[in-house]
Amino acid sequence: MAEASASALRVEHISKNYGAVTALRDVSLGVKYGEALGLIGDNGAGKSTLIKIMTGYTAPTSGAIYVNEEQKHLHSVNYARSLGIETVYQDLAMISELSVFHNMFLKRELLIPRTPFLDNHRMKREAQEFLLTLGVKLPSVDVEVSKLSGGQRQAVAIARALFMNAKILLLDEPLAAMGAREGAAILELINNLKKKNVAIIMIGHNYAQVLEVCDRINLLQRGVITYDKIVSSNSMDELNDIIIREYRIDQKQAESSAAADGANIVH
Amino acid sequence: MSQSNTSQSQITSLRRQLTQNPVSQFFLKQREASIAIIGILLILYFETQTSVFLSRYNIINLFQFTAETAIIAAGEVMLLILGEIDLSVGNVYALAPFIMYFTVQDHFPIIVGILAGLLVSAFIGFLNGVVTVVLGIPSFITTLGSLYIINGLTLTISNGFPELTPGTGQIVNIMGGGSYSEMIWAVIVVFVLQFVLSRTRWGMYTFATGGNIIGAKEVGINTSLIKIGNFVIVAFLGGLSGILASFRISSIDPLAGGSTIMFSAIAGAVIGGTALNGGVGTVIGSLIGVIVLSIIKDGFTLLGISAFTFDLILGISILVAMLLNVRLQMLRKAGN
Numbered sequence: 001m002a003e004a005s006a007s008a009l010r011v012e013h014i015s016k017n018y019g020a021v022t023a024l025r026d027v028s029l030g031v032k033y034g035e036a037l038g039l040i041g042d043n044g045a046g047k048s049t050l051i052k053i054m055t056g057y058t059a060p061t062s063g064a065i066y067v068n069e070e071q072k073h074l075h076s077v078n079y080a081r082s083l084g085i086e087t088v089y090q091d092l093a094m095i096s097e098l099s100v101f102h103n104m105f106l107k108r109e110l111l112i113p114r115t116p117f118l119d120n121h122r123m124k125r126e127a128q129e130f131l132l133t134l135g136v137k138l139p140s141v142d143v144e145v146s147k148l149s150g151g152q153r154q155a156v157a158i159a160r161a162l163f164m165n166a167k168i169l170l171l172d173e174p175l176a177a178m179g180a181r182e183g184a185a186i187l188e189l190i191n192n193l194k195k196k197n198v199a200i201i202m203i204g205h206n207y208a209q210v211l212e213v214c215d216r217i218n219l220l221q222r223g224v225i226t227y228d229k230i231v232s233s234n235s236m237d238e239l240n241d242i243i244i245r246e247y248r249i250d251q252k253q254a255e256s257s258a259a260a261d262g263a264n265i266v267h
Numbered sequence: 268m269s270q271s272n273t274s275q276s277q278i279t280s281l282r283r284q285l286t287q288n289p290v291s292q293f294f295l296k297q298r299e300a301s302i303a304i305i306g307i308l309l310i311l312y313f314e315t316q317t318s319v320f321l322s323r324y325n326i327i328n329l330f331q332f333t334a335e336t337a338i339i340a341a342g343e344v345m346l347l348i349l350g351e352i353d354l355s356v357g358n359v360y361a362l363a364p365f366i367m368y369f370t371v372q373d374h375f376p377i378i379v380g381i382l383a384g385l386l387v388s389a390f391i392g393f394l395n396g397v398v399t400v401v402l403g404i405p406s407f408i409t410t411l412g413s414l415y416i417i418n419g420l421t422l423t424i425s426n427g428f429p430e431l432t433p434g435t436g437q438i439v440n441i442m443g444g445g446s447y448s449e450m451i452w453a454v455i456v457v458f459v460l461q462f463v464l465s466r467t468r469w470g471m472y473t474f475a476t477g478g479n480i481i482g483a484k485e486v487g488i489n490t491s492l493i494k495i496g497n498f499v500i501v502a503f504l505g506g507l508s509g510i511l512a513s514f515r516i517s518s519i520d521p522l523a524g525g526s527t528i529m530f531s532a533i534a535g536a537v538i539g540g541t542a543l544n545g546g547v548g549t550v551i552g553s554l555i556g557v558i559v560l561s562i563i564k565d566g567f568t569l570l571g572i573s574a575f576t577f578d579l580i581l582g583i584s585i586l587v588a589m590l591l592n593v594r595l596q597m598l599r600k601a602g603n
Contacts, residue, residue, distance in 0.1 A: 093481075097547060098474055098478065
């Protein structure tokens with residue numbers, strides 16, 4: 001059993017190059033059980049590369065990954081999953097045409113003993129009970145996933161990952177394109193998961209929402225972590241400062257290159 | 268502007284009324300119920316117009332009309348759910364009895380001939396599936412190719428001539444010779460496949476593969492196996508249907524079935540609520556769809572509608588039935 005202070009998932013000095021392009025440079029981060037780490041950054045900052053590395057989809061160019069403080073080579077998604085690491089994408093893995101409980105039991109169906117037939121009653125009941133323990137409210141587990149709202153779908157996707165014994169959850173933009181009330185329900189679910197000792201890495205670019213549930217924030221900029229702090233009352237201001245500073249640098253660069261172009265045209 | 272807003276809200280409230288009414292709720296939930304009602308109305312219409320529609324002879328005729336197509340449609344539903352299609356199944360229908368015939372010519376018992384016909388049919392389905400899945404060719408193209416290959420094969424081995432169906436005795440009656448035997452086969456096939464679809468892993472994985480193949484692969488479903496397996500099922504049923512037909516009419520025709528029966532089967536499946544783009548469908552629905560098509564055909568024949576206008580009216584009827592179905596599906600979506 002790992003100590004309470006030990007990491008569930010930790011990456012150290014991770015770099016990733018695609019040919020001449022460097023996507024990640026010496027990135028180190030970690031998350032403990034019962035903790036939520038917010039990973040924020042703009043598009044192209046390297047967030048998705050980092051997720052792919054942590055779920056075994058791609059290998060890093062250099063660096064080490066530790067699961068429960070043991071170094072592991074995450075050579076495949078299935079292997080990472082067997083270690084309890086699961087990524088929840090917003091829509092990708094759900095089958096819209098199947099019911100909620102069939103989605104939750106997909107590939108681990110319960111059969112009526114000694115027959116090849118699905119035990120729908122038992123699956124329904126167990127799915128319902130499991131969702132209740134997480135505080136996920138649905139009209140029925142019998143409805144097709146296509147008939148759920150975005151928030152309900154996200155909640156089911158997260159519940160399914162846990163149901164498949166995930167202990168370390170990577171949530172990819174769990175609140176994207178969601179209304180305020182739905183978003184609040186998901187944030188509540190994430191808080192519930194922390195109480196159940198799940199380790200969570202939440203990826204997003206709306207940092208107001210990330211700050212609301214996460215214990216720690218890492219900001220990824222151009223492949224480097226530039227900010228790593230425990231969430232406090234002034235996190236918001238600090239992050240704002242960093243983002244605005246970067247925006248100014250970007251603009252200055254754009255202006256100077258535009259000026260150079262202009263000069264070229266004159267001559 | 269404001270007028271269009273009112274009509275818009277009127278439509279919305281009408282839609283809500285429609286979808287919340289318990290009677291329409293039932294029809295929206297039971298995809299098959301709406302088409303079954305259309306079938307019953309058609310029966311009533313033809314019975315009042317001809318008064319022989321519900322006679323024993325016509326019912327038997329109708330059963331035989333329906334059964335062969337329904338058996339193929341049941342298999343085709345499995346593929347349509349996957350977003351795939353088998354255009355060659357009508358030609359397997361023609362080939363299978365010839366395989367049976369030549370096996371019996373080689374002094375094997377009739378039962379071995381039947382099994383050989385079914386085995387060859389299943390093997391053709393396997394090849395269709397492998398070419399589609401492994402080589403990544405759309406099944407529309409794969410099976411369009413095999414449609415011609417199988418047809419050519421049948422014409423070559425038969426020299427283009429029909430043959431008398433071999434076999435005597437009880438087996439003939441069981442395998443399609445008896446008045447009701449084909450319909451009994453069809454009902455068995457439909458119920459078994461519907462059960463497979465809604466109560467077994469195979470059915471669940473078929474829906475999953477058709478609904479979201481990436482998601483299905485993600486959780487570890489062998490989607491290639493599911494696809495190839497369902498190609499085998501539809502071709503096997505095509506062969507079974509062809510063999511039953513050969514015992515019913517006591518002769519084996521190299522030009523039997525073909526694209527006519529294949530298209531009827533697909534039309535029946537779609538009328539019965541199966542979506543051509545995958546993910547949705549029921550086998551029971553396809554049976555009802557095929558029955559409705561047969562009722563229309565049979566009714567028109569009894570009414571003495573000219574053979575020339577027959578296809579014209581049939582085509583329009585199919586379009587109307589499908590339009591109704593699409594409208595109902597939209598209502599279903601709006602209701603939730």
